[in-house]
Amino acid sequence: MLYFFIWAACTMFLSLWLTQEGGLNSTKTGIIFSAISIAAMCFQPFFGVISDKLGLKKNLLWLFIGLLVFIGPFFVYLFPALLKTNIILAAVIGGAYLGAIFNGGVGAIEAYIERISHLNGFEYGRVRVFGNIGAAASTFVTGHLFNTNPDLVFWIGTGMALLLAVVFSFAKTGKAEPQAVHTEKAEALPKGSTIALFKNRKFWMLMLYVLGVGCIYDVYDQQFAVYFTHFFSTPEKGTQVFGNLVTFQIFLEAIVMILAPFIINKIGAKNALLYAGFIMSLRMVGSSLADGAVAISLVKLMHAIEVPILLVAIFKYISANFDMRLSATIYLIGFQFSKQVGAIFLSTIAGNMYDTVGFKSAYLLLGSIALIFTLISIFTLSGSKLLLVKNVSAQKAS
Template identity: 50%
Template sequence: MLLAKGVKQENYLLSSIWFLFFFICWGACFPWLSLWLTEKIGIDSTEVGMVYTCIAIVAVVFQPVFGILADKLNFRKHLMWMLAGLMIAFAPWWIFVFAPLLKINIIAGALAGGAFIGLAFGCGCGICEAWIDKVSRLEGFEFGRARMWGGIGAAVGTFISGKLYAINPDYIFIMASCAGLVLAVLLCFFRPGQQGGMDALNPQRLKIDRGDVFALLKTRRFWFLVLYMVGVGAVYETYDQQFAVYYSSFFETRERGAEVFGYLYTVQIFLDALTMFFAPAIVNRIGPKNALLYCGFIMAFRIIGSAMATGPILISTMKLLHGFESSILIIATLKYISANFDWRLSATVYLIGFQFAKQFSQIFMSTAIGNMYDVMGFKESYTILGAIALCFTVISVFTLSGNRVLQPAPAA
């Protein structure tokens, strides 16, 4: 009994540290990507949108495959090893492949960056979240308590990257590769399901086939979740892609704007981590559906508020609102999936219904909205995007399920 408890605690700690270092890598990429592309590479907003479109294309091609594969592999670590390898390759790929290709040919560069970033983060975030969610339910610890460290890692990665950006952006990518080495070491010690956990499970109960997946795709409940993710989540993430560029326009120089954005982003991500600590209790209290609706209204308000901002203080306030919504969105989605779908298909639903739905939509949105920014400006574009997000949130009031009864995980 004590040994099993020790293994449970060990897997919780390893999960927390994994999230910490994985999101340090994330903090070295996404917060600075649009700024790096426009300032260091010198491409315009439409071309930045092309890069994000390529990221989304790669993600949507592989997310359904990885979702089904993750459910088939269950607690085996094959996909996690793939992520660790990608993080280790971060610096060589970024410095010697992605950046040079962008300067030679924007399409070739966008494809190269899209392939790497789409696999590493477009798919990677969902893969590790779905896998550790399975581990948490098997071992009996709260996923949100481990995922909280991802927020801290993102804050640390973003803060350090902000300092390194002014010195030499290449140092950011080297930092990410070093974090990838730590991830590889952590995987050597992960032992999910030992001591009466995975070893005691009936393999027939874990088995899924194509019929299970096709049956899932026929359910209205699944497609209503997808509708929410496309109309609210995808619109919001597309809005957030070039927010750093818009934010820096409120300052006397782009460099000063980038510096302040780095500080603000760090504060926002610490808010993410703090909110993540309380998110499980909040979602349990109000229910997964109400938590998703709360996130939708916050996202719509932030987009519209950004369009109305007149100075650095107001636009900074809009940015900080993200810290009170993003963590709850992740936990609410996972608990919504647990309450409404077969636990054996949890990774499939998460990677297809949550991650895939958003990324697939961004294939069409990123370039089009990037062009909107060039033609209409950020303010007018944000007003339209905010109205769309608000509309789909209201629709979801009537389409999302209010079920709170969690589907049981396998008993040891």
């Protein structure tokens, strides 16, 4: 919960902070996001392999917490100075830091949550809902502070990181089911199992969906907050409404997250991924057609009925089609890593499009591309439906 509080405080308004406080245009903002994606791309395979090797050990999570403590000094002193002197240096340093703790780190943390949930007999969605609550509380608080004192937002992040360190030091993973623990210990990963994934057709088809739909959607959402404020009389008014709207949206996400496991168990992981793809495409196209504050706000709320389904469905899809011992690696490489690869190029291209042809035309193009890849995924994603998590060897899946 505390990690997602910090994550929401620093990422939800990042594009606004870069344009309003950093003085960047959409193209330069896209460069920063591309740099973050490059760094995340470098970190995620490493985080995935290490996470699978560590299992339930907390070493990697302690690394993230240690880095999060410096979020306040970074945004208040270091990053603004870099943005004003050298955009490339700012992109390199800012990308490395933010890519590690957010774009790269969030995947490792979600994979850890999923592993804990699996071993203790909980649905991932029920545990992840506390992350939504933390993010909702964060946007409610920081949304009001952003217009008055944005520096305070990041100092709150540092304070929450220190609190997270205290709480995490007392946290216990709980007692896993004996059979699950035995399986984790007895079935060590065979040598070359990670490399074997790249010979697996299902793995590449999953990456195709992620690149063509998930990556496009993430790039679209990077500067959506800037576009949103254009529908209001002043940027400050738009920022305030955006903060309140995101808070409401995340509470809706929490409700959908609770229901997500039941929905996905009913319709299957593949259909859930296709549903999420159609909603993402519709939201992007809808953003290009919105003609007022009410319309764009309704379009924003569509995020609440898509992202919980996507997050839970991706883990269930992995459980149904791959070896669970490689779950963190598959999630971080096949889902998170592949999104960052595409975002490296698309973030700057999209940012330039916003400055040249405008947000509406850019969003219409992005939405159309995502829709095409969603339709292709009807035929390329595997349709096996699995209600109970089972281990499937990587060789057999291929």
